[in-house]
Amino acid sequence: ATGRGRAEYFSEALAAGIAQGHQLESELRDAIRDDQFMLVFQPQVCASDGTIVAAEALVRWRHPRDGFRLPGSFIQRAEETGLIVEIGEWVVREVAATIARWGRIGIEQRLAINVSPRQIDHVTFFEQLRAEMRAANAPARLLELEISESLAMRCSESVIDAIRQLRVDGATIAIDDYGTAASSLPRLRRLPIDRIKLDRSLIEHVVEDAQARAVAQAVIGLAHGLGCEAVGEGIETRAQADVLRVIGCDVIQGYAIAEPMAEEAFIAWARGVTPLGEDTRASA
Numbered sequence: 001a002t003g004r005g006r007a008e009y010f011s012e013a014l015a016a017g018i019a020q021g022h023q024l025e026s027e028l029r030d031a032i033r034d035d036q037f038m039l040v041f042q043p044q045v046c047a048s049d050g051t052i053v054a055a056e057a058l059v060r061w062r063h064p065r066d067g068f069r070l071p072g073s074f075i076q077r078a079e080e081t082g083l084i085v086e087i088g089e090w091v092v093r094e095v096a097a098t099i100a101r102w103g104r105i106g107i108e109q110r111l112a113i114n115v116s117p118r119q120i121d122h123v124t125f126f127e128q129l130r131a132e133m134r135a136a137n138a139p140a141r142l143l144e145l146e147i148s149e150s151l152a153m154r155c156s157e158s159v160i161d162a163i164r165q166l167r168v169d170g171a172t173i174a175i176d177d178y179g180t181a182a183s184s185l186p187r188l189r190r191l192p193i194d195r196i197k198l199d200r201s202l203i204e205h206v207v208e209d210a211q212a213r214a215v216a217q218a219v220i221g222l223a224h225g226l227g228c229e230a231v232g233e234g235i236e237t238r239a240q241a242d243v244l245r246v247i248g249c250d251v252i253q254g255y256a257i258a259e260p261m262a263e264e265a266f267i268a269w270a271r272g273v274t275p276l277g278e279d280t281r282a283s284a
């Protein structure tokens with residue numbers, strides 16, 4: 001894997017790494033079989049008045065030994081082994097059911113899901129997505145698909161067609177982690193998208209660094225120029241939220257607003273937020 005004409009000693013560390021990878025893979029298979037995944041929800045709010053506009057669904061693994069595990073510790077292995085397809089199918093099913101369940105209790109909230117390369121390239125992904133939404137009686141307009149910038153730059157024409165069809169149904173498309181990959185602007189212009197999510201690395205220094213602020217503002221201008229909404233992610237402080245509002249960001253998401261929450265906590269949170277900053281939550 002490191003190239004031809006090279007020899008490498010088989011080391012203890014290498015062996016341990018391989019064994020760990022195999023163990024993770026077998027634990028992931030158990031997790032799929034035993035239903036150990038759950039979703040948490042992080043609100044996205046309007047930058048100017050704080051009203052909730054959507055939520056992002058993020059997967060968590062209730063590991064029998066380690067407790068909650070974050071996607072950073074298993075999504076990559078799930079990608080490599082192809083298990084992401086099954087995990088992704090579970091996420092799609094769960095999101096469709098959640099949209100329908102919330103609809104019945106009067107929460108009309110758009111829910112965003114994340115998709116990885118192996119998933120979106122899988123022939124049946126879009127079919128399954130539409131079938132699950134239909135079966136759950138969940139309207140497509142309450143679904144958003146988040147596709148990372150790097151993935152968006154290399155989707156095939158057939159995937160782009162499927163995305164286009166999904167938008168015709170009413171779903172929205174967001175480019176995730178924008179600003180982290182080398183992306184082609186002419187290509188971005190031709191993609192059927194609704195929102196651009198500024199990666200946390202674009203947000204991090206906007207308060208103290210004028211150049212960081214200029215870059216964020218330029219990306220927001222780009223989003224608006226393409227007819228998209230700009231969403232800032234990873235907003236950790238009030239000061240960052242204020243700067244983003246001032247430079248024209250439409251929607252913000254991050255720990256400063258709320259951390260990802262289990263369903264019940266999310267519903268309570270969403271009900272506590274009223275328009276124009278009349279915040280009935282205990283603290284913001």
Ligand code: C2E
Binds near residue numbers: 042114200256
């Ligand atoms: P992402 O889509 O960019 O999601 C945002 C990540 O930033 C989440 O991490 C979220 O918990 C975290 N975050 C939110 N606000 C803040 C903040 O203010 N500060 C900081 N430092 N972080 C914040 P999480 O949940 O660990 O997910 C990591 C990544 O894993 C996601 O990045 C996404 O790419 C992937 N992922 C999550 N759920 C799924 C899923 O269901 N399917 C697939 N394929 N990928 C997923």
Ligand code: MG
Binds near residue numbers: 056114146176
């Ligand atoms: Mg995301």
Ligand code: MG
Binds near residue numbers: 176177199
């Ligand atoms: Mg993101």
Ligand code: MG
Binds near residue numbers: 177200233
């Ligand atoms: Mg990110």
